[in-house]
Amino acid sequence: MRTTIFSLKKGEKAIIKDFDIDIVPLKLLEMGCLPGNTVELLQIAPFGDPLYLNINGSHLAIRVETAREIEVEPLKEDF
Amino acid sequence: MSGENINVALIGNPNVGKTSVFNQLTGLNQQVGNYPGITVEKKIGFCKLPNNVKANILDLPGTYSLNACSIDENVVIELLLNKNDKLYPDVALVVTDVENLKRNLLLFTQIKDLEIPTILVINMADRMEHKGISLDIPFLEEHLKTKIALISSRKGFGIDELKKLIVTYKSISSEPCLNASSIDPDYFNNLRKAFPNQLLYKLWLVITQDVNFLNLERNEIRSSFTKSHSDLKRLQQKETIKRYQFINDVLKEGLKVDSSKAKDFRSKLDRVLTHKVWGYAIFFLILFVIFQSIFEWSKIPMDFIDSTFASLSALADEELPAGVLTNLLSQGIIPGIGGILIFIPQIAFLFMFISILEESGYMSRVVFLMDKIMRKFGLSGKSVVPLISGTACAIPAIMATRNIENWKERLITILVTPFTTCSARLPVYAIIIALVIPDNRIFGVLNLQGLTLMLLYLLGFGMAIFSAYILNKILKIKGKTFFIVEMPNYKLPMFKNVAINVVEKTKAFVSGAGKIILAISIVLWFLASYGPGEKFKNADAIVIEENINKPLSETEFEDAVASQKLENSYIGIMGKTIEPVISPLGYDWKIGIAIISSFAAREVFVGTLATIYSVGGSDNEVTIKNRMAAEINPVTGNKIFNFASGISLLLFYAFALQCASTLAITKKETNSWKWPLGQLIFMSGLAYIVALIAFQILK
Numbered sequence: 001m002r003t004t005i006f007s008l009k010k011g012e013k014a015i016i017k018d019f020d021i022d023i024v025p026l027k028l029l030e031m032g033c034l035p036g037n038t039v040e041l042l043q044i045a046p047f048g049d050p051l052y053l054n055i056n057g058s059h060l061a062i063r064v065e066t067a068r069e070i071e072v073e074p075l076k077e078d079f
Numbered sequence: 080m081s082g083e084n085i086n087v088a089l090i091g092n093p094n095v096g097k098t099s100v101f102n103q104l105t106g107l108n109q110q111v112g113n114y115p116g117i118t119v120e121k122k123i124g125f126c127k128l129p130n131n132v133k134a135n136i137l138d139l140p141g142t143y144s145l146n147a148c149s150i151d152e153n154v155v156i157e158l159l160l161n162k163n164d165k166l167y168p169d170v171a172l173v174v175t176d177v178e179n180l181k182r183n184l185l186l187f188t189q190i191k192d193l194e195i196p197t198i199l200v201i202n203m204a205d206r207m208e209h210k211g212i213s214l215d216i217p218f219l220e221e222h223l224k225t226k227i228a229l230i231s232s233r234k235g236f237g238i239d240e241l242k243k244l245i246v247t248y249k250s251i252s253s254e255p256c257l258n259a260s261s262i263d264p265d266y267f268n269n270l271r272k273a274f275p276n277q278l279l280y281k282l283w284l285v286i287t288q289d290v291n292f293l294n295l296e297r298n299e300i301r302s303s304f305t306k307s308h309s310d311l312k313r314l315q316q317k318e319t320i321k322r323y324q325f326i327n328d329v330l331k332e333g334l335k336v337d338s339s340k341a342k343d344f345r346s347k348l349d350r351v352l353t354h355k356v357w358g359y360a361i362f363f364l365i366l367f368v369i370f371q372s373i374f375e376w377s378k379i380p381m382d383f384i385d386s387t388f389a390s391l392s393a394l395a396d397e398e399l400p401a402g403v404l405t406n407l408l409s410q411g412i413i414p415g416i417g418g419i420l421i422f423i424p425q426i427a428f429l430f431m432f433i434s435i436l437e438e439s440g441y442m443s444r445v446v447f448l449m450d451k452i453m454r455k456f457g458l459s460g461k462s463v464v465p466l467i468s469g470t471a472c473a474i475p476a477i478m479a480t481r482n483i484e485n486w487k488e489r490l491i492t493i494l495v496t497p498f499t500t501c502s503a504r505l506p507v508y509a510i511i512i513a514l515v516i517p518d519n520r521i522f523g524v525l526n527l528q529g530l531t532l533m534l535l536y537l538l539g540f541g542m543a544i545f546s547a548y549i550l551n552k553i554l555k556i557k558g559k560t561f562f563i564v565e566m567p568n569y570k571l572p573m574f575k576n577v578a579i580n581v582v583e584k585t586k587a588f589v590s591g592a593g594k595i596i597l598a599i600s601i602v603l604w605f606l607a608s609y610g611p612g613e614k615f616k617n618a619d620a621i622v623i624e625e626n627i628n629k630p631l632s633e634t635e636f637e638d639a640v641a642s643q644k645l646e647n648s649y650i651g652i653m654g655k656t657i658e659p660v661i662s663p664l665g666y667d668w669k670i671g672i673a674i675i676s677s678f679a680a681r682e683v684f685v686g687t688l689a690t691i692y693s694v695g696g697s698d699n700e701v702t703i704k705n706r707m708a709a710e711i712n713p714v715t716g717n718k719i720f721n722f723a724s725g726i727s728l729l730l731f732y733a734f735a736l737q738c739a740s741t742l743a744i745t746k747k748e749t750n751s752w753k754w755p756l757g758q759l760i761f762m763s764g765l766a767y768i769v770a771l772i773a774f775q776i777l778k
Contacts, residue, residue: 021316022309025484025561029319030144032182042346046355047451050460052566058182059345059566061447066561 003074005051005067008041014072015039016055023069032056039072083132086166087245090155090190091174092183093141094440094567096202099232099576100174101138104242111583119154120478123166128242137166143182145189146315147288149481156288159193160281170248172228172241174200177207177214178568180334184223184326185319188256191224192280196251198226198244205231211337219333224252233573255280257325262317270304287311348569352444362445369432370533375526377424381509384424385704388417407604415600418506418686419593425509426502427585429471434580436467438572446564456544457551459483459562462492466543469499470536472588473741477748484563487556491547493748494758497741498543498734500536502588503682507732508535510685514708515725538733546761595680603650603676603687610648618643645691664731664767665724665774667712674731681737723777727770735766 008014016037024033032055033039042059043052049064091097101109105124122138139158140151147153158164159171171190175183180201190197199219207213220227228244230237244251260267260279270282286304306314351357395409436442442464450460461483469476476496483489500508512528519527614621622631622639631639645651653675654668661671669691677683692706710719736742736759745755 021312025563026146026312026315026319027143027148028561028563029316030146030185031563031565032323034316034320034323043349043353043447045353045447045451046358049451050447050562050564052349052353052447056181058179059568061443061450061562061564061566063450063562066563 002071005039005041005053005062005070005072006064008039008072008074010041010044012074013038013040014074017071017073019070024066028062028066031060032058033070038075039070085132085134085169085245085248087126087134087136088158088166088168088171089136089138089174090171090186091141091200092143092176092179092186094565095141095174095176095179095183096232097141097174098138099573100172100200100202100230101136102575102579103232103235103238104134104136107579107582109579109583111587119151121154126242128246130246132246134245135166137168142186144186145284145288148484151481153288156284159190159195160284168195170245170251171195171197172200172245173197174202176568177201177203177212178210181323181326181330184330185322187223187225188259188322188325189280191253192255192259192278194253194255194278196248196253198228198241198248198251199223200228200230200241202230202232204229204237205234211339213335213337215333215335219329222256222329222333224254224256226251233570257322259283259318259321262321263314266304266314273304287315345568349444349566352441353448358444358448362448365436367533369429370536371526371529373425373428373432373532375529376428380424381421384417384421388413388420391417406608407601410608411601411604412597414689415597415686416593418600418682418689419589419597421685422502422506422682423585423589425505426471426588427581429502430581430584431577433468433471434577435572437464438570438576440567440569442467443564443566447566450562454488456547457488457491457554458495458544458547459485459488459492461562461564462488462547465492465496466499466540469496469501469543470539471584472501472503473497473499473738474744475584477741477744480748484561487551487554490556490749490754491550491554493745494550494754495543495546497736497738497758497762498539498546500539500733501738503680503738504535504732506682506685507677508532508729510688510704510707511720511725511728513704514720515722535729535733542734595683599676599680599683600686600689603672603691606650606653607645607648607691610644610651612647615644615647618647650691663774664770665721665727665778667710667719669710670719670724670728674737677737679737679739681732681735684732684737723774726777727774730773731766731770733766734762734769736762 003014005014016033016035016039018035019033034056037056039056040054041051042054045052045061050061051064051067052059052061089097089101101122101124104126108126109122109124111120111122119140124136124138126134126136128134137158139155142152142155145156145159147156158166159168161167173183173187173190175187187197187199201214214229216227216229226244226247228237228241230241232238260271260283267279267283271279274282282304352361392409392413395405395413399405399408436445445463445467446460448460449463453460453462462480465476465479468479473496476499477493480489480492480496483492509532512531516528516531521527521530609615618640622636622643626636626639646655650672651668654672657671657675658668661674666674669688672691673684673687676687688707707720708718711717712719742755742759745758746752749755
């Protein structure tokens with residue numbers, strides 16, 4: 001199974017690897033969600049959705065269905 | 080240079096304090112209007128600059144980039160692409176937040192590509208030390224090809240320097256700071272050859288966006304240069320990456336963050352405010368406090384306005400020569416205006432609370448907290464904002480749905496928002512609650528009247544959610560769903576911003592509603608003061624005849640004549656005609672008149688009753704409330720405004736769509752008459768049935 005933002009744990013950091021450009025909205029890219037940038041899962045809303053992220057310094061929340069589409073490489077040194 | 084008049088456009092991402100900068104530059108010297116044909120708010124302010132230069136400052140809607148995905152953002156592009164627009168900026172100020180500089184610069188690089196002289200305004204500079212941020216301004220100015228104003232709209236520093244900088248706009252660079260066309264050189268070279276006189280970035284925007292473009296046949300550009308949707312998107316992704324690469328390179332040198340100095344209080348607060356128990360508890364506590372205080376705090380100013388207008392009417396009657404005009408003034412116009420002004424305290428408090436919640440950054444946390452729950456009902460977490468602002472007025476609330484990305488969620492939000500208790504319902508609720516609910520406290524703190532009001536608010540929300548659930552099951556609309564919400568930093572709301580917002584919104588509401596109410600009260604007064612036939616003309620004689628065996632005092636006689644006249648006036652006849660339809664709901668013909676006249680705007684209800692009861696009586700010193708309390712049903716001898724009919728009226732107004740403006744805005748936002756008509760029939764039908772059931776059970 002591939003690792004996506006959805007599979008991160010709270011407080012975990014990762015590098016964005018790849019995503020399907022046709023599914024992930026342009027607006028999210030403009031907010032900094034681009035391959036190579038870091039993402040940190042800050043909070044998970046009650047009932048598990050949406051997710052509150054810090055992407056490249058931008059604080060924003062997205063839904064699980066979008067988070068599942070964004071493949072990441074977790075950063076090990078934080079653990 | 081002196082005596083010049085220039086256009087300055089304020090552009091920026093949401094949550095960067097753009098409006099504070101606007102307020103700092105213009106003070107209260109602003110005008111709020113609409114862009115022609117659409118309901119996007121257009122804010123222009125005026126500002127005197129050094130060297131006698133006058134500036135028109137245009138506050139454009141917040142946008143993350145020039146790739147528009149809402150009408151609000153479209154406004155920005157259309158203005159910036161049209162050099163002939165009379166508001167086309169001589170200089171653009173791109174406002175950014177020092178803590179989010181990287182993201183904010185994306186829009187800056189796009190504006191630079193349009194070759195408009197651009198000043199980079201870095202706001203919230205007072206937080207730099209606190210966050211351990213240091214900037215190399217000369218380096219940034221050189222590489223971004225701009226001039227930088229380091230300001231704090233909160234602390235008010237840097238504003239004078241910014242004004243001086245604006246005056247020098249002619250010497251500010253309008254060159255792009257990077258070459259975005261290198262993402263696909265062949266494609267862009269061909270484009271350049273085909274349209275040598277056009278700016279390349281403009282052409283690119285026309286190809287990728289749905290914007291009007293005056294000087295060019297857009298079909299022509301499109302047909303020869305179009306690509307498949309996903310190819311275009313791939314290019315846009317490349318463009319975005321290219322811009323970020325440039326920004327990262329510049330900031331690597333120009334911006335240093337010493338994170339050991341940063342004190343993070345955001346995450347601590349987030350942990351509490353989005354907690355699965357505390358988060359909801361705090362949210363509901365805040366709502367509760369808001370609604371309790373609106374009712375409690377508004378009471379004194381409202382009573383004051385009410386009695387002031389009653390004595391003004393009496394004064395006009397006494398001091399002015401008796402006649403038709405004096406009557407129109409004392410019985411039509413003055414009570415009509417009073418009926419409008421009495422809303423001010425409650426509306427102002429509501430707008431104040433809403434603007435504090437938005438300014439502080441708390442509203443985004445509510446969106447985050449509520450999204451999953453709201454989705455069960457076919458809504459989005461972002462529907463919470465319209466539903467809460469709907470408690471002020473459905474019009475701006477329906478406009479606030481524009482940032483909901485999914486069309487089905489947005490449509491449902493538009494359709495159910497009018498169920499929330501808007502401020503136009505408040506005067507109706509206030510007067511009926513005051514009449515039929517005792518002014519007692521339970522447990523020593525909870526005011527029973529305040530509690531009733533709170534229940535009515537909950538009922539409005541409940542019905543909105545319930546209808547959304549039904550609509551979600553019925554409507555078959557497929558659409559791309561995505562959801563992005565920015566979680567801004569927490570900020571203490573600025574008094575000036577909140578105050579200006581409250582003043583502007585209240586003014587717009589009062590003058591908008593005021594015109595309708597004033598016109599309707601004058602018409603009503605005519606209809607109530609004149610009538611056809613003998614019964615109206617000979618009211619004196621009829622009263623004398625009826626009371627031939629009973630001696631009447633002078634006032635009793637006058638009152639009897641007045642009510643005889645009202646009953647046989649034009650409006651009395653209209654009310655009597657619909658009485659059979661509304662009497663099962665517990666209403667008499669006078670309430671019927673008020674329901675008819677408030678069809679286009681529910682707040683007219685109270686004004687109508689004020690006019691009817693002023694016309695009906697001889698003494699203007701008594702307030703409307705006292706008159707209503709004294710109304711007796713001549714057949715049963717019971718009070719007209721009793722518990723059963725009061726509750727029935729409250730429920731009727733809770734559900735009925737008595738608002739022409741809501742219909743108009745729904746038509747505009749959905750582009751079809753189908754949705755507003757459905758709204759009207761469903762809400763009014765529901766109101767009638769619920770009010771009927773309530774009265775029949777309670778009577």
